[in-house]
Amino acid sequence: LQRRHFLRTWELVISVPLFRDLGAAAVADIVRLLQSRDVEAGTVVMRKGDPGDTMYFIVSGEATVHIAPKPVVLGPGSFFGEMSLLFGGPRTATVVATKPSVLLVLDIADLHDLAGRRPEFVNLIETEARLRRDRNDGT
Ligand code: CMP
Numbered sequence: 001l002q003r004r005h006f007l008r009t010w011e012l013v014i015s016v017p018l019f020r021d022l023g024a025a026a027v028a029d030i031v032r033l034l035q036s037r038d039v040e041a042g043t044v045v046m047r048k049g050d051p052g053d054t055m056y057f058i059v060s061g062e063a064t065v066h067i068a069p070k071p072v073v074l075g076p077g078s079f080f081g082e083m084s085l086l087f088g089g090p091r092t093a094t095v096v097a098t099k100p101s102v103l104l105v106l107d108i109a110d111l112h113d114l115a116g117r118r119p120e121f122v123n124l125i126e127t128e129a130r131l132r133r134d135r136n137d138g139t
Helices: 002-014 024-031 082-087 108-117 119-137
Strands: 035-039 044-046 054-060 063-066 072-074 094-097 101-107
Touching: 002 024, 002 035, 002 101, 024 108, 024 119, 054 082, 054 108, 082 108, 082 119, 101 108, 108 119
Parallel strands: none
Antiparallel strands: 035 101, 044 094, 054 101, 063 072, 063 094
C-alpha cells in the first residue's frame, strides 16, 4: 500500500513542471512529503485571516484567489498558500477551488526541512511569494 501510494503521488508530482524540472533525485525526496487531496468545485481551501501551516500545488483543476481589485485564477502547475508559511503571517486571501481539483499538500515543517536540502526548489517558491506580496502591496 505504501508503495502504491508512493507511485501514485509520483505520477501526480511529475505532471507539475515545477517538480519535473528538478530531476529524479529531488522528486524522490519531495514525493514522500506530499499528500494528494481531491476537492470538489466550490471548496474553500483556505480563508483570509486564518493561520496557515500548509501549501498546495495544483495538479489538475483550478483555484481562484480572492484578492482586490480582481481575483486571480490559478491552474495546473501553480501553487498557493506559500505566503503564510514563508512570511509567518495569516492567510492573505481566501482561495476557492473553482473546478474539481487534485491538489498536492505540503506542510510547513517539511517546507522548512526542504529549504536546507533543496534550496533551488524552495527559492523558486520564495521568489514567486515575494512577487505576489509586492503586487498586493502595490494595490
Ligand atoms: P497565503 O497568504 O498563505 O494564503 C493565501 C494565498 O493566496 C497566498 O498564500 C498566495 O499563495 C495566494 N495569493 C495571494 N496573493 C496572490 C496574488 N497576487 N497572486 C496569486 N496568488 C496570490
